[in-house]
Amino acid sequence: MDRPVPPLRSILLLAGSLLSASTPAMAASFDCQKASTPVEHAICASPELSELDSTLGAHYSRAIAKLAPDQRDALRTGQRTWLKARNACAAEPDKLAACLQPLLSQRVIEVGTLTQPDTAALDATIASIPYHPAEAAQGLRRYPSSELAAAWRVYLHRFEPASGVTQEEAEASRQQALKALADDDFARSVFSDIENDQSVSRDRVELTLLRMMIERAQYAFFADQRAYVHCFVFSRQGEAAYDAFGSLYGSTRDTFAPICAPQGNLFEQGPWKQLSSSFDEAVSAASGNAGTIRFASYADWHLMALRATVSPRDFLKAPAAKADDPEQNVRDWTDDKSWPKKQRQQALAAVEPARQVTSTWLQHERGLSTSEAQQAAREIVRQWMSQRLDFISENSGAG
Known part of the structure; x- marks a missing residue:
């Protein structure tokens, strides 16, 4: 099914959210900073479980808002019963994740079908891929006409050999997904260019096809619509996934790149909010010329924020020998019209605090050593600033 063209207001709202790194990004349906039980810690520690729990929370909120009073009461009662079963998983700490995953998947189906009966079961199947690839393959076969299910079968063959998806099945599924692009000349031509480029890995090719099918499926960035369940591909496939899901079209289509929100609350920290707000006016003005x-x-930018929280060790790689110094570039900035001096000073004042909170977060939330966290934090802040400085310079003639 083709994705309907969203109204202009939706495009502008989403674009505005991407101008800032401070996208709401709870790793689960609750604040992981306040996790206090073994079950909550296990959910927060796993991107896959976090995504399932976040999806369940989104379904539950929608159902509570839409159901009649008696149905809401029944849902709340069922949720309390389910939470007791979920929390009982703590009895076997060494099997905690294996216990939680099927419970979360089943509950996603149960609650999701109350508001999204046509998609909840498929999404729960997709979300189970990292834990039960063979069972997921069986579930996906129950959707023979779904181009999205077809793309996920291709994924399973490529990345999950234990799924049992054969070469023959994967190729038939691949052709089914490609056929779906026949009505979209632009997307098909973009994919063909990537597929025929010998420098592009096969992993990235297959992930790009998956990305295009996700774009076509009725998912959306906004929380009141179908929630993303594919976020595990970033932690599991790394570089190829980041390459496949980033900017691709050079047009408004990139607004709807299916990039998951950053994990955790790093970019909700005060210094990051200050740094982001100091760039807002200059970025907004430059956007009008871009x-x-x-x-x-x-x-x-959105992809970089996701990567910083999911794959922070990527930022331990040494930057290029001539990597720019964004702090010095801000000090050297002379055009007050494109970026007022007061805001530049605010940006400079936020840099070191942003590094510090990032380093602390990476140690606590991602297990980096002190030296690794400090190195990664410096590079994350540097890249974050450089992306925006380049954008402002290129689209305002300043700098």
Whole structure:
């Protein structure tokens, strides 16, 4: 099914959210900073379980808002019963994740079908892929006409050999997904260019096809619509996934790149909010001169924030020998019209605090050593600033 063209207001709302790194990004349906039980800690520690729990929370909120009073009461009663079963998983600490995953998947189906009967079961099947690939493959076969299910069968063959998806089945599924692009000349031509580029890995090719099918499926960034369940591909497939899901079209289509929100609350920290707000006015002004290609930049910024929280060790790689110094670039900035001096000073004042909170977060939430966290934090802040400085410079003629 083709995705309907969203109204302009939706495009603008989403674009605005991408201008800032402070996208709401709870790793689960609750604040992981306040996790206090073994079950809550296990959910927060696993991107896959976090995504399932977040999906369940989204379904539950929608159902509570839409159901009649007696149905709401029944849902709340059922949720309390389910929470007792979930919390009982703590009795076997060494099997905690294995216990939680099927409970979460089943509950996603039960609650999701109250508001999204046509998609909840498929989404729960997709979310179970990291834990039970063979069972997921069986579940996906129950959707023979779904281009999205077909793309996920291709994924299973490529990345999950234990799924049992054969080469023959994967190729038939691949052709089914490609056929779905026949009505979208632009997307098909973009995919063909990537597929025929010998420098592009096969992993990235297959993930790009998956990305395009996710775009076509009725998922949306906004919480009151179908929630993303594919976020595990970033932690499991790394570089190829980041390459496949980033800016691709150089147009408004990049607004809807299916990039998951950053894990955890790093970019909700005060210093990051201050740093982000100091750039807002200059970025907004430059956006007016950037044309539709600005949406590619927004997607890249969003992807970088996700990567910083999911794959922070990627930022331990040494930067290029001539890597720019964004702090010095801010000090050297002379055009007050494109970026007022007061805001530049605010940005400079926020840099070191942003590094510090990032380093602390990476140690506590991702297990990096002190030296690793400090190194990664410096690079995360550097790249975050450089992306926006380049954008402002290129689209305002300043710098």
